[in-house]
Every structure is written in C-alpha cells, then in structure tokens.
Amino acid sequence: MKAKSASTEEKIKEAARVVFTKKGYAATKTRDIAEEAGLNLALLNYYFRSKEKLFEIVMIENLQKLFAFLAPTLNDTSLSLDKKIVTISANYIDMLFQNPDLPLFVLSEIRTRPERFAGIIKLDTYVLQSHFMQQIREKKKKINPVQFLISLMGMLIFPFLTRPVFQTSSAFDEASFTQLIKERKKLIPQWLKSMLE
Amino acid sequence: MKAKSASTEEKIKEAARVVFTKKGYAATKTRDIAEEAGLNLALLNYYFRSKEKLFEIVMIENLQKLFAFLAPTLNDTSLSLDKKIVTISANYIDMLFQNPDLPLFVLSEIRTRPERFAGIIKLDTYVLQSHFMQQIREKKKKINPVQFLISLMGMLIFPFLTRPVFQTSSAFDEASFTQLIKERKKLIPQWLKSMLE
DNA sequence: ATTTGATTTAAACAAATGATTAAATCAAAT
DNA sequence: ATTTGATTTAATCATTTGTTTAAATCAAAT
Known part of the structure; x- marks a missing residue:
C-alpha cells in the first residue's frame, strides 16, 4: 500500500508549485496546498517546517527556470x-x-x-x-x-x-x-x- | 482643526494606492493602509465598507492609467x-x-x-x-x-x-x-x- | 446650553491562518 | 507478538485579519 509513484514529500512539492505559481505566496493558504495535494494539512509542516520554507524551494526552482x-x-x-x-x-x-x-x-x-x-x-x-x-x-x-x-x-x-x-x-x-x-x-x-x- | 487639505476619505484612498500598488491585494492588510494614512483602522470600513471595495477603486484608476x-x-x-x-x-x-x-x-x-x-x-x-x-x-x-x-x-x-x-x-x-x-x-x-x- | 447627525476611536468579534500537539496508524526489525 | 521509529491524522492553539460595535468626540443648528 506504499507502492506509490510519488512520495508524500513530492506530492506536496508539486501541489505547492501549482498553487504558489497560480496565486502567489500571500494569497496561497497552506490549506490550498494540502487540498491540491489531497493530503492532510499538518504534513506540510512535518515535511517542510513552514509555508515559507516550502515557498523557497519552489521559488528557487522557478528562478533556475527563468x-x-x-x-x-x-x-x-x-x-x-x-x-x-x-x-x-x-x-x-x-x-x-x-x-x-x-x-x-x-x-x-x-x-x-x-x-x-x-x-x-x-x-x-x-x-x-x-x-x-x-x-x-x-x-x-x-x-x-x-x-x-x-x-x-x-x-x-x-x-x-x-x-x-x-x-x-x-x-x-x-x-x-x-x-x-x-x-x-x-x-x-x-x-x-x-x-x- | 478641520481645515485640512485632504479629507479623511482622500487620505485613505491615497494610502490605499500606495500600499496596494506596492504589495498587491492579498498581501495588503487593512491595518497597513490605516497606518500609511495615519488614521484609525475602523475608518476604512466607515468610508469604503470593505477592503475589497477600496481595492476596486484603486484598481479602476490604475487600469485607466495603463x-x-x-x-x-x-x-x-x-x-x-x-x-x-x-x-x-x-x-x-x-x-x-x-x-x-x-x-x-x-x-x-x-x-x-x-x-x-x-x-x-x-x-x-x-x-x-x-x-x-x-x-x-x-x-x-x-x-x-x-x-x-x-x-x-x-x-x-x-x-x-x-x-x-x-x-x-x-x-x-x-x-x-x-x-x-x-x-x-x-x-x-x-x-x-x-x-x- | 442642548440637540442632532457626522466622524472618529478603541475595543471586541468571528473567522481565517500557519503552526503545534498528541494520538493513531503504519512499517520494519526482532 | 512486540518494539521502535516514521508517518499520518484530527484537533487544537495562538495569532492575525477584516469587520463590527458602542462610546466618545466633533460640528453645526437651534
């Protein structure tokens, strides 16, 4: 039952990419990301410690891209x-x-x-x-x-x-x-x- | 003591122009605007009813400009x-x-x-x-x-x-x-x- | 001086938000 | 079957946020 293609961590990251990019940091709620990922809200803090840290990861990726x-x-x-x-x-x-x-x-x-x-x-x-x-x-x-x-x-x-x-x-x-x-x-x-x- | 050049309403509008333009809607708190205007927070609702309404005024002006x-x-x-x-x-x-x-x-x-x-x-x-x-x-x-x-x-x-x-x-x-x-x-x-x- | 309506103030409210907590569940090792 | 650590869950917390409330103050008319 753990033979998933994407780990929880990766699911959260992907959801964060989608939601942050669409709404920007300030308008994005952690609940939005959890919902997009189909996961429990508390997992965001468990895996990434804070909304800010998660954002930083997404932002650095995007800066690389641009x-x-x-x-x-x-x-x-x-x-x-x-x-x-x-x-x-x-x-x-x-x-x-x-x-x-x-x-x-x-x-x-x-x-x-x-x-x-x-x-x-x-x-x-x-x-x-x-x-x-x-x-x-x-x-x-x-x-x-x-x-x-x-x-x-x-x-x-x-x-x-x-x-x-x-x-x-x-x-x-x-x-x-x-x-x-x-x-x-x-x-x-x-x-x-x-x-x- | 009421011989001010700018009315309260105008002061709030001007502050809103500054803060919304700088921070965007989502990241702007009504308290930011009140502080920028040097006025009491409740005046925003007294004069403009909501943050949203105030934003709309600023936004329409800006669209005209652009x-x-x-x-x-x-x-x-x-x-x-x-x-x-x-x-x-x-x-x-x-x-x-x-x-x-x-x-x-x-x-x-x-x-x-x-x-x-x-x-x-x-x-x-x-x-x-x-x-x-x-x-x-x-x-x-x-x-x-x-x-x-x-x-x-x-x-x-x-x-x-x-x-x-x-x-x-x-x-x-x-x-x-x-x-x-x-x-x-x-x-x-x-x-x-x-x-x- | 009093009344009335307008404006301002500070406190409080209700809901939202990021984060924390503790218990439940899972997974692997023994 | 038990233990241990990892992961997940749901509830709770502490703070923040937009809004509301009621009282105070102001301003003009009488």
Missing part, C-alpha cells in the same frame, strides 16, 4: 550572435509555453522581496558578463548592449505576462494566442537582426 | 504612424516613470481575477480596433498588427517589470536605470521603424 536556463546558450562561444538569438528565442518560448504563469509569478515575488533572491539570480555572472553581451557590444558599439537584451527578453516574455489581458477580448482564444507566439519565434530573431544593423 | 491612457493617441487620425510611435513611447515612458510599480501590480491582479476587469479594459474598442492598428496593417499586410503592438508595449513596459531583477545586480543603481530608460525613448521608435520596413 534565469539559469539562459546561461549555457548565452555563454556558448561556438554560436554566432544570430544563431544565439534564434536559439534563445525558440528555447525560451518553448519553456514559457510549458510554464506560462512563471514570469508573472517570479517577477511579482522578486518585487516583494528582491534581496532574498539576489544570490540566486546571478545576473552579472550569467547574463551581463556573458559572451552574448560581448557579441552585441562588438556589433553595436555605441549602444549599451543591455538595451538589446531587454528588448529581446521583453518581446519573448511580455505576451505571457499579458495573456490574461488579451483573454479579456473575445477576439483572443487559446488557439489565437498559440498561433501568435509561434509566429513570434520567427519574427523576433528577424526583428533583432534589423535592430542590430 | 489602458485608457493610450486610446487618444492610438485613435488620433491626424498623426502619422511614425509620429504615433514616438508620441506613445515618450508619453508612456513618462507615465511609467511616475508609476513604476503600476504594470506589475495591474498585470498581477488581472491574472488573479481577469473576468472582473474585462468591462473596464476595453481592449477591443480602444486598442485592437484603433486607427493605429489600421496604420500598421496597411504598412505590413502579411503580419498580424498585434505582433507589433505587443513588441512596442513589451519594449516600453518590460524594463519596469524587471526593475527589481536588475536591482539585484550591483551594476545597476537608480541613475543607471533612468539613463537606460531615457535612451529607450529614442531607440524604441527607431527599432519599431526598422521592424516595420
């Missing part, structure tokens, strides 16, 4: 700038399709307590001092390369942040959104290219 | 597409500088209860069916004009959404951020122009 996910491609010295932009666009959009609520959740929680996550994000190491940034700098010497990074990431992520806004319009259903994002996989690298010329 | 703010320029038939892009970029960035926390707060709350705000946002009327969108359609017939709208708004808004992320890097202080955004006022219209060619 930030560290980029590092290998950004720092790959064998790819041209154009190839990198194409690769990043494709990979990031695919990742976001699997985790559409992630950006808004993460940005919202970082805003609430930024100092808590500074050591994990490591923006300097993985992003700002990456090979990719060097490549941009060489291409456009007169403009801060961060400008292009922000625009690229903005164009990739923003539609996911505003999806609920677009869903308030009857002209936008799930299929429209998906279609729109698929088109962007092609458009964004083209746009970045013309911006860099 | 969405309706755009409508006049988008629908101004006397401006060329290029001029519109320049105007929107400048005006929106100025507005965001005064309300840097607004986008993240609004997007986050819309995500929590989108059906509540559909009637206020009026995306179809003011944005999707605007003169601006027609102008884009005429310029680039083969691409959904929403693509350009998303990219423009994404490039304008995204830096404000990710400001706390950038602040985790020691390379970014307030002055850097301001400088970066000022540059974008010029860069974004240029970029949009090349994207539309």
Whole structure:
C-alpha cells in the first residue's frame, strides 16, 4: 500500500508549485496546498517546517527556470550572435509555453522581496558578463548592449505576462494566442537582426 | 482643526494606492493602509465598507492609467504612424516613470481575477480596433498588427517589470536605470521603424 | 446650553491562518 | 507478538485579519 509513484514529500512539492505559481505566496493558504495535494494539512509542516520554507524551494526552482536556463546558450562561444538569438528565442518560448504563469509569478515575488533572491539570480555572472553581451557590444558599439537584451527578453516574455489581458477580448482564444507566439519565434530573431544593423 | 487639505476619505484612498500598488491585494492588510494614512483602522470600513471595495477603486484608476491612457493617441487620425510611435513611447515612458510599480501590480491582479476587469479594459474598442492598428496593417499586410503592438508595449513596459531583477545586480543603481530608460525613448521608435520596413 | 447627525476611536468579534500537539496508524526489525 | 521509529491524522492553539460595535468626540443648528 506504499507502492506509490510519488512520495508524500513530492506530492506536496508539486501541489505547492501549482498553487504558489497560480496565486502567489500571500494569497496561497497552506490549506490550498494540502487540498491540491489531497493530503492532510499538518504534513506540510512535518515535511517542510513552514509555508515559507516550502515557498523557497519552489521559488528557487522557478528562478533556475527563468534565469539559469539562459546561461549555457548565452555563454556558448561556438554560436554566432544570430544563431544565439534564434536559439534563445525558440528555447525560451518553448519553456514559457510549458510554464506560462512563471514570469508573472517570479517577477511579482522578486518585487516583494528582491534581496532574498539576489544570490540566486546571478545576473552579472550569467547574463551581463556573458559572451552574448560581448557579441552585441562588438556589433553595436555605441549602444549599451543591455538595451538589446531587454528588448529581446521583453518581446519573448511580455505576451505571457499579458495573456490574461488579451483573454479579456473575445477576439483572443487559446488557439489565437498559440498561433501568435509561434509566429513570434520567427519574427523576433528577424526583428533583432534589423535592430542590430 | 478641520481645515485640512485632504479629507479623511482622500487620505485613505491615497494610502490605499500606495500600499496596494506596492504589495498587491492579498498581501495588503487593512491595518497597513490605516497606518500609511495615519488614521484609525475602523475608518476604512466607515468610508469604503470593505477592503475589497477600496481595492476596486484603486484598481479602476490604475487600469485607466495603463489602458485608457493610450486610446487618444492610438485613435488620433491626424498623426502619422511614425509620429504615433514616438508620441506613445515618450508619453508612456513618462507615465511609467511616475508609476513604476503600476504594470506589475495591474498585470498581477488581472491574472488573479481577469473576468472582473474585462468591462473596464476595453481592449477591443480602444486598442485592437484603433486607427493605429489600421496604420500598421496597411504598412505590413502579411503580419498580424498585434505582433507589433505587443513588441512596442513589451519594449516600453518590460524594463519596469524587471526593475527589481536588475536591482539585484550591483551594476545597476537608480541613475543607471533612468539613463537606460531615457535612451529607450529614442531607440524604441527607431527599432519599431526598422521592424516595420 | 442642548440637540442632532457626522466622524472618529478603541475595543471586541468571528473567522481565517500557519503552526503545534498528541494520538493513531503504519512499517520494519526482532 | 512486540518494539521502535516514521508517518499520518484530527484537533487544537495562538495569532492575525477584516469587520463590527458602542462610546466618545466633533460640528453645526437651534
């Protein structure tokens, strides 16, 4: 009767991922997570000690997904700038399709307590001092390369942040959104290219 | 002793604007607002009946700022597409500088209860069916004009959404951020122009 | 000075929330 | 079958939260 595929601990984690990502930390009750997991409320404290500790685990995973996910491609010295932009666009959009609520959740929680996550994000190491940034700098010497990074990431992520806004319009259903994002996989690298010329 | 410039009601509203925008609805306690206003907790219910009602007032104001703010320029038939892009970029960035926390707060709350705000946002009327969108359609017939709208708004808004992320890097202080955004006022219209060619 | 209604105050309430507790149950070893 | 430690359960706790209540205070009219 204990031949379950998921341990209790893992069930709680998975439920926490779902509920925290959907509702954010403050609006998530421990009872919500217990219910989502189909388990007794007290188990959350038994396995994770506190709501806060559980949240931290979920948050660190999500930061990895959003930030560290980029590092290998950004720092790959064998790819041209154009190839990198194409690769990043494709990979990031695919990742976001699997985790559409992630950006808004993460940005919202970082805003609430930024100092808590500074050591994990490591923006300097993985992003700002990456090979990719060097490549941009060489291409456009007169403009801060961060400008292009922000625009690229903005164009990739923003539609996911505003999806609920677009869903308030009857002209936008799930299929429209998906279609729109698929088109962007092609458009964004083209746009970045013309911006860099 | 009642010759105050701000009425009690207005004081509460202003405090609510500050606290809700900073912390979001769920994490905001009525006691936080009372403290910010320097008033007695029970006054919130006396003047506004509930936390929810107070929030609604603040939220509607903020939606106007983010969405309706755009409508006049988008629908101004006397401006060329290029001029519109320049105007929107400048005006929106100025507005965001005064309300840097607004986008993240609004997007986050819309995500929590989108059906509540559909009637206020009026995306179809003011944005999707605007003169601006027609102008884009005429310029680039083969691409959904929403693509350009998303990219423009994404490039304008995204830096404000990710400001706390950038602040985790020691390379970014307030002055850097301001400088970066000022540059974008010029860069974004240029970029949009090349994207539309 | 008194009355009346409006506003403010501080305390209290009822429910919700994260956490704790102790007992029950399970699982493995002897 | 018993013991031991691990896990689970349901109840309880202590605190917090949005709201309500009743009294005090204010302000204007008489």
